[in-house]
Amino acid sequence: MDNSSLEWSGDGNASLRTELQSCATLRNQVSRIFLYAFLSAGIVSTVVGNFLVVLSIAYFKQLQSPTNSFILSLAVADCLVGLLVMPYSMIRTVEGCWYFGFLFCKLHSSLDVMLCTASIFHLSCIAFDRYYAVCNPLVYSLKMSPGRVALLIAVCWAVPMLISFAPIMLNLHIADTDIQIPEDVCLFLVSRIYAVMASLVAFYLPMAVMLVAYWKIFKAAKRQAKQISAMESQMAAGVGKDSSKKKIHRNTMKREGKAAKTLGIIMGVFLIFWMPFFTVNIVDPFIEYSTEVVVWDVFLWLGYINSSLNPFLYVFFNSCFRRAFLMFIGCKVCLPGISPGMELSHSRKERKKQICHNSQLSESYSPSV
Incomplete structure (x- = not known):
């Protein structure tokens, strides 16, 4: 405006x-x-x-x-x-x-x-x-x-x-x-x-x-992070790892911090x-x-x-x-292998393997001269 x-x-x-x-x-x-x-x-x-x-x-x-x-x-x-x-x-x-x-x-x-x-x-x-x-x-x-x-x-x-x-x-x-x-x-x-x-x-x-x-x-993400941590704690207790509680606590804090950071940036930029x-x-x-x-x-x-x-x-x-x-x-x-229906969530290595695999398939089904 x-x-x-x-x-x-x-x-x-x-x-x-x-x-x-x-x-x-x-x-x-x-x-x-x-x-x-x-x-x-x-x-x-x-x-x-x-x-x-x-x-x-x-x-x-x-x-x-x-x-x-x-x-x-x-x-x-x-x-x-x-x-x-x-x-x-x-x-x-x-x-x-x-x-x-x-x-x-x-x-x-x-x-x-x-x-x-x-x-x-x-x-x-x-x-x-x-x-x-x-x-x-x-x-x-x-x-x-x-x-x-x-x-x-x-x-x-x-x-x-x-x-x-x-x-x-x-x-x-x-x-x-x-x-x-x-x-x-x-x-x-x-x-x-x-x-x-x-x-x-x-x-x-x-x-x-x-x-x-x-x-x-944010409240829902915080609640879900605690639920996930509780599940991880139960699984770790079954395995019997001593350091599992500290690791789970760090993962919980990381999830909550990431959610707070993302939402804070979005709202902060908008308001500023x-x-x-x-x-x-x-x-x-x-x-x-x-x-x-x-x-x-x-x-x-x-x-x-x-x-x-x-x-x-x-x-x-x-x-x-x-x-x-x-x-x-x-x-x-x-490039060959890049199509509208490709999976974007793959990692770079997986994507290269997929492109290579697709090109090999195309070569194997292409008619010989």
Whole structure:
């Protein structure tokens, strides 16, 4: 989502009007080059990383599961953020001007709100899906049937579209505000009502879903780790190993630590990168839009960075995705033995044996010349 601010009172009013009318960047050439390079790297990372997620799930059958359907749709939303939103936001941030017209400014703002909100909605659906998979595995296939997964994905796109395009294109988001903005400046100002309602729907409600789901997942993982340790203790007692208790305790701590680390990273990154923006988004209309523009730019790009980190958070924790990524990056998908139905969970040695075995089979059944 993009936003900016206006200091619309006292002496700041005159200085701001002068700045808006001149629409001239205050950055020197060196800082502009650095910002273009840095932000362009973030854009490329966002597009490439999420595109690899889409390719991996679309190509390998093992990755086509209900959870990965959410990840696929999430990757599409984040990839569109990198393609349709971030490049124009980069030019506006670096140059300080908007060169694409008033109508495209509204369209860009609508896409920004919709795609970023869709990304956050998908994150909450993934947490919801993992909650049923870990805490209620017996009813998981019933609760997460293909029809319900498709319905949840449709909601993840429909609700963000309703709170973005309709209010922004009809100027409902600036109701009861009396601020005139030049056409060569693209500022996304919102009224108090829209700021509160949109922030609640787009961030705070999904955040609550994620917090509750991941907290219950952590408790379930901790309970399962203790149950596994108890079973291992009984088995070790039958064998009669003296050091079994210490080993089992270490394994238990390792399992609990891994679960806490994974969930902590996921929630921590989400909160760190989106909480500042949505907090200021609600506060700013109540303090007469006095937040500095540079603050908005920093918080805005923190939210964008979350879209580039999602492939790493939700994919690189999975060894199957890592192997799929490496195959696409190394152009190995065209090699003999690499097929959409191959087993990605095999180790590297097992996979080499499988490829060698497949090639031997193909040679043995190939007709002799």
